[in-house]
Amino acid sequence: MSERPLILVSNDDGVNAPGLQALHRALSKWADVVVVAPEREHSGTSHAITLERPLRHRELGPGVHAVDGTPADCVYLALNLGGFLPRPPALVLSGINHGLNLGMDVVYSGTVAAAREAAMRRVPAVAVSADARADMGHVAGAVQPLLERVLKARHPDGQVPLLNVNVPQPEVRGARATRLGRRDYIDMVEQREDPRGRSYYWIGGPVDHHERAQGTDTAAFDAGFISVTSLALDTSFADHLGVAAYAAGPEEEEEA
Ligand code: MN
Secondary structure, three states: OOOOOEEEEEOOOOOOOHHHHHHHHHHOOOOEEEEEEEOOOOOOOOOOOOOOOOOOEEEEEOOEEEEOOOHHHHHHHHHHOOOOOOOOOOEEEEEEEEOOOOOOHHHHOHHHHHHHHHHOOOOOEEEEEEOOOOOHHHHHHHHHHHHHHHHHOOOOOOOOOEEEEEEOOOOOOEEEEEEOOOEEEOOOEEEEEOOOOOEEEEEOOOEEEEOOOOOEHHHHHHOOEEEEEEOOOOOOOHHHHHHHHHHHOOOOOOOO
16 A cells, blocks of 8 residues: 555646646646546636536646636545545645635635635645646645645544645745735726627736735745635534524514
8 A cells, every 4th residue: 555645636727727727637646636627727617516517627738627617516526435545635735826826716706615615524625726827836846845744733523634835926025824815906897899899808807915914825925935724514603693694583482
């Protein structure tokens, strides 16, 4: 039996993305790697799963599979269908995404969703992102010690880590444990007209501002540190329990 840990790799940029391939190459030096990733790009699709049509897959090479579905589909398939993985994986990695996932980007991110899908099945998972123009080989190298530490980390029973990692380039000054900061975008809707006189729209604008408060992923990243944010699966918000209780209304008397 192999001493090397088994790592499942997926992403949202598609199986041929340079970020995924760089990660695969770097991991192969010390781990057994299986890639199950979307056939095409699915950035910004968050945690969508495909329920209305069948999924198909192609084996592109030994241990490299393309699925015509979403990032979450890929991890769901790989973890639940015997045949993709020779044994249960020690870790699921998603990335390296071509684009940062800081602050509330994690809500839209297909990269984070692939990792979350694994964590929901109690497999430790890490999403890794970098600027789209970064040297993915450098980024992959920079996160290897961190990934090896994740495998060694102890965690409370039944609570596996779900980490969101962003790697600055070209200089990395170190790594910091962070919480999500604020990454504000300029909200934009561009309205145009097609040749038949119908309106169409492009949504999404550029980043305007990063929160600078200490302890945030945005501040750590801007200062040249790898940000390592632990994400929760349970997103219920204790601070607003009172609002929920007020909305639920007065408690009804139980009938005797
Ligand atoms: Mn992407």
